[in-house]
Amino acid sequence: MKVSKEDVVKIAHLARLDLKESKVGEMQDSINKVLDWMEALNVVDTQNVAPLAHMTFALNHFREDKAISKLTREKALALGPDTNEQYFKVPQVIE
Structure with a gap:
């Protein structure tokens, strides 16, 4: 699937980006x-791969x-x- 220049302009509009006309081609190349x-990732066989919540099995060891x-x-x-005996005293900010 290739993205056209019109698609890039529409995406930029929907994302509320101020994309200059001179940058449309560059953005089109990046998106493509x-x-x-x-x-390329769709070609990889992931049939027997379990879903992960984290990329590593490392655990954080927090203190109690x-x-x-x-x-x-x-x-x-x-x-x-x-201060008084219980509170900090501060200047009044709300009338």
């Missing part, structure tokens, strides 16, 4: 190369998720410029 590559509290409220409030 991709389509040729896809046709444990909730720990390292920063107490008092220490956090001590870092703020203006």
Whole structure:
């Protein structure tokens, strides 16, 4: 399947791309190369190949998720410029 220049212009319009007239031929060649590559992939026999969710069998080894509290409220409030006993004070932004 080959893509014509009219097809490229229509695709660019549908994709809301501002494709200059001088670039239409270049884009046509690029699209046709991709389509040729896809046709080459269609020839490959994948009858006995199981579908994959990932390309490798490598697993991520994550640490166990444990909730720990390292920063107490008092220490956090001590870092703020203006606080009361429970909250940070900030300037009012909504009237």
